[in-house]
Amino acid sequence: MSGLLSKLDAVLGPEWAAVLSQHGWAWLLAIVFGLMAGALVISLGSRRGREGDDGPNSSMSTQLAEIKGRLSAIAEMTLQRHAEQARAIDDRIDNLSRNLGQTLDSLTLRVGDNLAESGRRTLESLSSLNERLAVIETARQSLAELSSEVMSLQGVLANKQARGAFGQMRMETIVRDGLPVGAYEFQATLSNGKRPDCLVRLPNTPGSLVIDAKFPLEGFEALRAARTPEETKAAGQAIREAVGRHVEEIAEKYLISGETQDTALMFVPSESVYADLHERFPDLVQKAYRARVVIVAPNILMLAVQTVQAVIKDVKMRDQAGVIQREVGLLLSDVGRLAERVGELERHFGLSVKALEKISASADKIRKRGERVQSLDLEDAAEADEPPPRKRLSTRT
Numbered sequence: 442m443s444g445l446l447s448k449l450d451a452v453l454g455p456e457w458a459a460v461l462s463q464h465g466w467a468w469l470l471a472i473v474f475g476l477m478a479g480a481l482v483i484s485l486g487s488r489r490g491r492e493g494d495d496g497p498n499s500s501m502s503t504q505l506a507e508i509k510g511r512l513s514a515i516a517e518m519t520l521q522r523h524a525e526q527a528r529a530i531d532d533r534i535d536n537l538s539r540n541l542g543q544t545l546d547s548l549t550l551r552v553g554d555n556l557a558e559s560g561r562r563t564l565e566s567l568s569s570l571n572e573r574l575a576v577i578e579t580a581r582q583s584l585a586e587l588s589s590e591v592m593s594l595q596g597v598l599a600n601k602q603a604r605g606a607f608g609q610m611r612m613e614t615i616v617r618d619g620l621p622v623g624a625y626e627f628q629a630t631l632s633n634g635k636r637p638d639c640l641v642r643l644p645n646t647p648g649s650l651v652i653d654a655k656f657p658l659e660g661f662e663a664l665r666a667a668r669t670p671e672e673t674k675a676a677g678q679a680i681r682e683a684v685g686r687h688v689e690e691i692a693e694k695y696l697i698s699g700e701t702q703d704t705a706l707m708f709v710p711s712e713s714v715y716a717d718l719h720e721r722f723p724d725l726v727q728k729a730y731r732a733r734v735v736i737v738a739p740n741i742l743m744l745a746v747q748t749v750q751a752v753i754k755d756v757k758m759r760d761q762a763g764v765i766q767r768e769v770g771l772l773l774s775d776v777g778r779l780a781e782r783v784g785e786l787e788r789h790f791g792l793s794v795k796a797l798e799k800i801s802a803s804a805d806k807i808r809k810r811g812e813r814v815q816s817l818d819l820e821d822a823a824e825a826d827e828p829p830p831r832k833r834l835s836t837r838t
Contacts (some may be wrong), residue, residue: 608654608710609638611739616641619746624753631701635694641749644756651695651705657683661714684718684725692732704733706745712738
C-alpha cells in the first residue's frame with residue numbers, strides 16, 4: 442500500500458496523494474482504475490508509435506499530458522460531488538437531528554402532560570375513593586350499631602319480663618306526652634289490691650280509665666314461622682289462648698264498679714301484632730269487646746289520650762266560666778268609667794273651644810280698631826276715642 446501511494450505521489454504529485462489518503466479507499470480505487478485505463482491507452486499508443494513514422498518520445502508525452510489532465514478533471518469532479526454529497530448529508534443529518542430534537546421535546550412535553558393529567562386523575566380517584574370508603578365505613582358502623590340494637594331488642598323481646606317492661610315503657614311515654622301531670626298514675630293500687638299499669642283520672646266522674654300493657658309475641662312468631670297447616674293451626678290456638686287469658690285477667694282484676702270505668706284498654710306495643718289480631722283473629726277482638734276490653738295499638742292509644750286531653754281542657758274551661766264572667770263584668774265596669782272620663786274630657790275640650798273663640802273675637806276687634814286708627818286722623822280718632830270725664834266723688838271733711 443505504501444509503495445502504491447509513493448508511485449501515485451510520483452505520478453500525480455503530493456497534493457493528490459494527500460487528498461487520496463484523506464478520502465479513503467473509494468478515491469484510491471477510482472484513481473487505480475483511472476491509471477489502469479491510462480496505462481492501457483499508453484500501451485496502445487506506444488504500439489502505434491512503433492508502427493508509425495513519428496518518434497516515441499513526443500507521442501508518449503502528449504498522451505501522458507492528456508491522461509494527467511483527464512485524471513485531474515475526474516478528481517476535481519469527484520471531489521466536488523463528494524463535497525456536495527457531504528454537505529447534503531450534513532444538512533440531512535442536521536435536519537434529522539433538529540426534527541428528532543423537536544419530536545423528542547414534543548414527546549417529552551406530551552408525556553409530562555399525560556403523566557401530570559394521569560397523576561391528577563389518580564389523585565381525584567383516590568380522593569373520591571377515600572370519601573366513598575369513609576361513607577362505607579360510616580354505613581358499616583351504623584349497620585353494626587343497628588345490628589347490635591336489633592340483637593339487644595331481640596334479647597329484650599325473648600324475655601317475657603323484659604318484653605312486658607318494654608310495652609309498659611312505650612305506654613307510659615305516650616301517656617306522659619299527651620296528658621298533664623296529675624291526670625294519670627302508674628302502678629296505682631285498687632281497692633281489691635290489684636295494680637294496673639296505668640290509671641287515667643277523668644274529670645267529673647269517680648271512675649278512672651284502666652290501661653294495661655300486654656305483649657303476646659310467642660304465638661305470633663310461631664305463626665309467621667309456620668310452614669305446614671298443622672303448625673299454623675297450633676300457632677293460632679296458642680294466640681287465642683294467650684290473648685283470651687290476658688283479656689279475662691284485665692276484665693276480672695281491673696273492672697270495678699264505681700272505682701274504674703266500665704271499659705278498660707289492653708295496650709299492645711306493636712302495630713303488626715295489632716294488625717294480625719284484627720286481620721286473622723276477629724273472633725278474639727269481638728270477645729274482648731264483649732268483655733268490655735278494647736285492644737289498642739300505639740297509634741290508637743295516642744288518639745285516645747288526645748281525646749281525654751281535649752275533654753280535660755273542656756272541663757277546665759267550664760270550671761273557669763264563673764271566673765271568666767266575673768272578669769268580663771269588671772272589664773265592662775272599667776269600660777264604663779273610661780266612657781265617663783272621656784265625656785268629662787270632651788266637656789273640658791268644649792269649654793276650651795269656647796274660650797278660644799272668645800279670644801279669637803277679641804283679637805279680631807283689636808285688629809279692626811288698629812286698622813281704623815291707621816285710616817283716620819289722629820285728632821278725630823282722639824276725640825272719638827276720648828273717654829267721658831269722670832265724676833268726682835265728694836268727700837266728707
